[in-house]
Each structure stands twice: as C-alpha cells, then as structure tokens.
Amino acid sequence: MSYVPLQNEFMGSPVRSPAMVRTMGKTSRFQLAASSTLSLTALRKHTQLKLQEWSSHHVVFGHVFATVTGVAHYDEHKHSGFLTWREEVDGIPNWRRLWCEQVGTIIKAWQYPSDKEAKEPVKLLDLTVYTDEDYTLRVDVADQDVSVRKYSLMLTAMPPRKAVRSQQAQGDSEIQMHVFSADSRQECSSWINALHRVVDDLDAWRSVPHESEV
Numbered sequence: 001m002s003y004v005p006l007q008n009e010f011m012g013s014p015v016r017s018p019a020m021v022r023t024m025g026k027t028s029r030f031q032l033a034a035s036s037t038l039s040l041t042a043l044r045k046h047t048q049l050k051l052q053e054w055s056s057h058h059v060v061f062g063h064v065f066a067t068v069t070g071v072a073h074y075d076e077h078k079h080s081g082f083l084t085w086r087e088e089v090d091g092i093p094n095w096r097r098l099w100c101e102q103v104g105t106i107i108k109a110w111q112y113p114s115d116k117e118a119k120e121p122v123k124l125l126d127l128t129v130y131t132d133e134d135y136t137l138r139v140d141v142a143d144q145d146v147s148v149r150k151y152s153l154m155l156t157a158m159p160p161r162k163a164v165r166s167q168q169a170q171g172d173s174e175i176q177m178h179v180f181s182a183d184s185r186q187e188c189s190s191w192i193n194a195l196h197r198v199v200d201d202l203d204a205w206r207s208v209p210h211e212s213e214v
Contacts, residue, residue, distance in 0.1 A: 036064065077201070078103050079194035084181040085109060085123060086147065095149070095181065098123065105198055125178060130157040131202045135176075139195040141188070142179055149181040151188035155195060 036049040049064045080101040087094045098109035101116065105128045108121035130137055135157040142152035157176040182188035 086179040137199045147179050151182040153192050154179045
C-alpha cells in the first residue's frame with residue numbers, strides 16, 4: 001500500500017479529508033493515493049503488484065516490484081472432545097479413550113480434561129510434519145475394514161506418488177494412518193469438519209512457492 005504527501009506543488013494547499021490521520025495533535029499531510037491486493041501466490045517470491053488508483057489527484061501509478069514473505073498461523077482453528085485413539089501395540093490394535101484438543105495444526109491428548117493444566121499430553125500429533133515432507137493429507141469416515149467401531153474417522157498421510165491410489169495405499173508401509181472413534185455420529189462429523197479446515201489451510205499454504213523455487 002502506498003501513501004504520498006499532498007504537497008503544494010501538486011494541489012496548492014494540503015487537502016483535509018476524513019481519511020487524514022491525526023497524530024500528536026497534528027493533522028497528517030499523507031493521504032491514500034493507491035493500493036494493491038496481495039494473494040498467497042505473491043508470497044516468498046519477487047512479485048509485481050498493480051496499483052489501483054484511489055484519488056483523481058494521484059501521483060503514484062503503474063506497478064510496484066516487491067519481495068513478499070509471510071508466516072502462517074492456524075491458532076484460530078480449535079476443537080476439543082473425547083476421542084478413542086487407536087494405537088498399534090506389537091501389531092495389535094489397542095484403543096485408548098482420551099481427551100483431545102486440536103489447536104491449529106496440533107492435536108494433543110490427555111487421559112482426562114483436567115490433566116492438561118498440570119501434565120504433559122500423552123499423545124501429540126503435528127500435521128505440519130506431513131506437509132513439510134510433501135505428503136497428502138486426507139480426512140474421511142473410516143471404512144469397516146479399517147475400524148469396526150462406530151463413528152470412526154481416519155486421518156491418512158500419503159506420499160505424493162501414491163495419493164491417488166488410496167485402495168492400494170492402505171496396505172503400504174509408507175502410508176501413515178491415524179484412526180479415531182467418536183462417541184456419537186454428531187461428534188464424528190464435527191471432528192471431521194474441524195480437521196478438514198486445518199487440512200484445507202495447510203494445502204493452501206503449501207501452494208506458496210518456497211524460496212528455492214523462485
């Protein structure tokens with residue numbers, strides 16, 4: 001966003017308008033002259049931004065060349081509740097009912113809700129581990145061949161070359177699958193929706209080119 005001072009050489013005397021900002025008891029001599037819009041595709045690379053004019057007296061026009069960087073924050077996505085989390089113990093499925101909290105890209109679990117104030121989580125899952133390795137994340141209702149429990153959901157991380165081969169991939173050791181069982185159909189649906197929001201955001205952020213690609 002660009003601001004320019006309204007100097008006498010352009011307009012005679014400074015123009016007073018509601019857009020002017022008062023600081024330290026004085027009226028600013030700066031007024032919005034042009035603006036531009038940023039998108040995720042502009043981040044982490046050299047980009048050309050087209051200026052949109054805001055004033056008939058503008059003196060700034062054309063394009064601005066800039067290098068734009070950004071950091072993603074997912075903390076606004078939060079969800080919590082009891083889930084029965086499947087673990088593999090010597091190749092045998094073992095289910096543990098835990099209080100789970102998803103904040104941003106991280107899922108933490110405790111034995112009881114009150115434990116989170118004084119104890120470390122007994123389980124922790126950070127979804128950025130998979131996106132950093134370019135895995136494809138999917139959230140689905142678990143099929144019966146994956147879980148015989150009611151209201152089960154699964155979070156699957158698949159390597160890119162096998163992302164479209166989900167049927168064959170379930171038996172592949174490179175595929176990482178996390179399976180949960182909710183207490184009700186409504187709880188299962190709410191967890192799936194919550195995890196979908198995070199996965200969608202991770203996919204959007206992953207579309208931003210890395211520094212090595214620009």
